[in-house]
Amino acid sequence: MSVDTVKQPNWFSRLAHPGQFLAWSRYLVWPLAIATLLSFAIGLWFAFFNSPEDYQMGDMVRVMYVHVPNAWLSQLVYGVMAVSALGTLVWRHPLADVANKAAAPLGAVFTALALYTGSLWGRPTWGTFWEWDGRMTSTLVLLLIYLGIIALWRAFDDQLKAGRIVAIVTLVGALNIPVIKFSVDWWNTLHQPASVFTASGPKMPASILTPLLVMMLAFTLLFALLQVVRMRTEILRRRAETLSRQAALQGAAK
């Protein structure tokens, strides 16, 4: 006799089942891809043809439309990873470690692109590719943290154990990033202060803000698309590994 104490799966945990995820996320890929392409088309058209030149920087100001979205994503992706780390440690959510693993290289690439476009922008406007100022330095440290997390993921054979260990490191990093940011700011500040998200609203004319926001949306959609595709790939890869292990077991039993 057994008393049925197992909770019936609600819609949320059904959503989380890897097989279910594969089934419903299939219908997410193409709409996301189309939305990404559309918003990139609109954003790039705004950025190239329908936004004013800066009175000092001229056409160089258009670098901003790729630089700022990448910098925004470099932090958003870490946020996603921190949330998925909580999911791994607290709820042992079966998709959370997959999400963390999928997001780490994406975050590293977006951070590297933010640094790269920043230095391309810095050369003509500040006269140098690299300056040891607060925000650039903390972005560089963020990139190092991403790379460390990727290295840790690759060092483990057992992916389930790796997921929980990496989750601990991700959370410690998330707690530490504000400290690093503060200490680096304390250490040196040259960069212009924040100008999009301030308490008194954006300090930019709408002609620049519109293309910037569209490009930020486009890059965020791109991240969402790549994240879903990478998670699907990772689940399929794990499934393939399990199948080949089962095949090897059966082969050994014969």
Next chain:
Amino acid sequence: MTAFRALIGRDLKLAFRAGGEALTLVLFFVMVAVIVPFAIGPDRPQLTRLAPAIVWIAAFLSMLLGLDRLFRNDDEDGSLTLLRHANLPLEAVVAAKVIAHWLVTALPLLLATPVLALLLSMSWAQWGQTVLALLIGTPALVSFGALGAAVTVGLRRGGLIAPVLILPLSIPVMIFGVGMLDPLAGSGATLFLIALSLVVTAFSPFAAALALRVAGE
């Protein structure tokens, strides 16, 4: 508390009786500081100016080099499994090992700093401040190191990954540690370094113990 003290005593005994690892680490620490003048030239005023930074870099590298010893030996001979099932909570075990590790690896470095002060032509005031900064900052370095060692304890090729993981996280320790010698902002940096060191030392045993539990599953 007896078990806690016994654990510290055990780690100290192991460090003193088996191989002179603490001495090797001190040797490495001094050697890093010795090769720097070869790289930047024997100009005394310049050396004086850079000396605290050189001492900090040397201490940083020595701590990273030594942190692999923190849990690996215990994991390999199985005593870590025993400690996991001991009456003492694993967090306290980690805290005891962190204290012992600090006594074995960080304290000898502090004792070796007069040699570096001489070699790098530091003034006595500069030396005193550097030692104070190291005294405040090294517990934070050891605690970050404990986390890195705990996270990579199950890995055969973990020896290189732990420093790579820990280095970016410990940048604030370095910044405030060297910042303490700044004549203008030094007092602020001192307070920040103390705060950072206290917080990290208090929290890292919990994170490291969690990682050890996961690794041992």
